[in-house]
Amino acid sequence: MAPKIFIDGEHGTTGLQIRTRMAGRRDVELLSIPEAERRNAAMREDMLNGADIAILCLPDDASKEAVQMVSANNNVRVIDTSTAFRVNPSWAYGFAEMDKEQAEKIASARFVSNPGCYPTGAIGLIRPLRAAGILPDGYPVAVNAVSGYTGGGKQMIAQMENPDHPDAITAPHFLYGLPLTHKHVPEMTVHGLLDRAPIFSPSVGKFAQGMIVQVPLHLDHLAEGATMESIHAALVAHYAGQDIVTVVPLAESKALPRVNAVELEGKDTMKLFVFGTPGGSQVNLVALLDNLGKGASGAAVQNMDLMLAS
Numbered sequence: 001m002a003p004k005i006f007i008d009g010e011h012g013t014t015g016l017q018i019r020t021r022m023a024g025r026r027d028v029e030l031l032s033i034p035e036a037e038r039r040n041a042a043m044r045e046d047m048l049n050g051a052d053i054a055i056l057c058l059p060d061d062a063s064k065e066a067v068q069m070v071s072a073n074n075n076v077r078v079i080d081t082s083t084a085f086r087v088n089p090s091w092a093y094g095f096a097e098m099d100k101e102q103a104e105k106i107a108s109a110r111f112v113s114n115p116g117c118y119p120t121g122a123i124g125l126i127r128p129l130r131a132a133g134i135l136p137d138g139y140p141v142a143v144n145a146v147s148g149y150t151g152g153g154k155q156m157i158a159q160m161e162n163p164d165h166p167d168a169i170t171a172p173h174f175l176y177g178l179p180l181t182h183k184h185v186p187e188m189t190v191h192g193l194l195d196r197a198p199i200f201s202p203s204v205g206k207f208a209q210g211m212i213v214q215v216p217l218h219l220d221h222l223a224e225g226a227t228m229e230s231i232h233a234a235l236v237a238h239y240a241g242q243d244i245v246t247v248v249p250l251a252e253s254k255a256l257p258r259v260n261a262v263e264l265e266g267k268d269t270m271k272l273f274v275f276g277t278p279g280g281s282q283v284n285l286v287a288l289l290d291n292l293g294k295g296a297s298g299a300a301v302q303n304m305d306l307m308l309a310s
């Protein structure tokens with residue numbers, strides 16, 4: 001019998017994209033709730049408890065409630081796409097490429113927290129350098145990023161696409177998270193293996209799907225002898241043996257006049273770049289992804305497949 005999958009929040013932005021990715025699959029059976037009943041708690045509880053894997057695409061509070069609904073039922077495994085459990089040590093963090101052992105941890109876990117879109121880029125750049133001893137304790141990391149507006153879910157999509165919306169946003173690009181307390185900072189700190197919280201400055205552009213995450217670094221404050229080439233080599237070594245997170249060769253990135261935020265729209269992969277000048281004193285590390293691809297729905301389906309294979 002095909003394993004049963006229930007996407008709680010299937011009519012939202014992340015849930016819909018997961019459904020699209022699962023369309024036509026015969027190896028799983030999708031349980032579904034009509035859109036009008038999406039907030040019917042009794043119906044959701046039934047669906048959740050009838051699933052082999054429940055994928056939660058809900059706000060944090062609703063996710064916590066859903067986990068409560070299945071907590072006594074060991075037959076149900078959970079992938080949560082919200083922020084609620086990402087730094088909870090009882091949950092496996094669903095970034096399969098972040099360590100050699102992570103895919104196995106996800107595969108055997110009952111509870112998997114899907115990473116945030118910005119942290120996927122930031123952790124993807126930072127963690128390998130912490131693990132290799134290149135990024136020292138105490139380094140004041142800054143993370144600057146731009147996201148497609150679908151990152152803000154149904155509400156921001158309406159604000160950006162509907163000029164008659166009472167809170168319509170007309171800016172083609174805006175900064176937010178200005179108090180520097182964005183909910184992704186703890187996740188970047190913990191899974192980036194940082195001993196000091198990064199300064200995180202997110203922004204949104206007038207495009208639906210895509211993301212650039214930047215981590216600029218001063219080489220003279222890194223481990224002795226760190227160069228653009230040694231940083232690139234550390235990233236290449238870290239991501240060897242898989243093709244979801246790729247590190248762009250230095251010669252290729254050197255030839256690029258610009259990085260296009262929407263290049264990976266609709267894809268579930270992530271590209272990492274090391275920019276700078278050979279022999280220079282600074283580098284800019286850049287991650288390129290789709291906020292709804294490797295940043296959300298693509299990663300959720302990848303994690304589901306790992307769990308189904310175990």
Ligand SMILES: NC(=O)C1=CN([C@@H]2O[C@H](COP(=O)(O)OP(=O)(O)OC[C@H]3O[C@@H](n4cnc5c(N)ncnc54)[C@H](OP(=O)(O)O)[C@@H]3O)[C@@H](O)[C@H]2O)C=CC1
Binds near residue numbers: 008012015038081154
């Ligand atoms: N969009 C993105 O790029 C990313 C999103 N995420 C996370 O994924 C989760 C979902 O986000 P997103 O898809 O963007 O959000 P949306 O607002 O687009 O969708 C959320 C869905 O959940 C439903 N919902 C809200 N509250 C409840 C409730 N109490 N019970 C049942 N259903 C409920 C909403 O219904 P209604 O229409 O009635 O509000 C809606 O259908 C969030 O935790 C978000 O942080 C993670 C990474 C990236």
Ligand SMILES: CC(=O)N[C@@H](CCC(=O)OP(=O)(O)O)C(=O)O
Binds near residue numbers: 081147
């Ligand atoms: C553009 C935008 O608003 N983005 C969202 C993050 C999207 C994401 O990664 O979702 P999680 O909430 O699951 O972490 C934000 O900054 O809150």
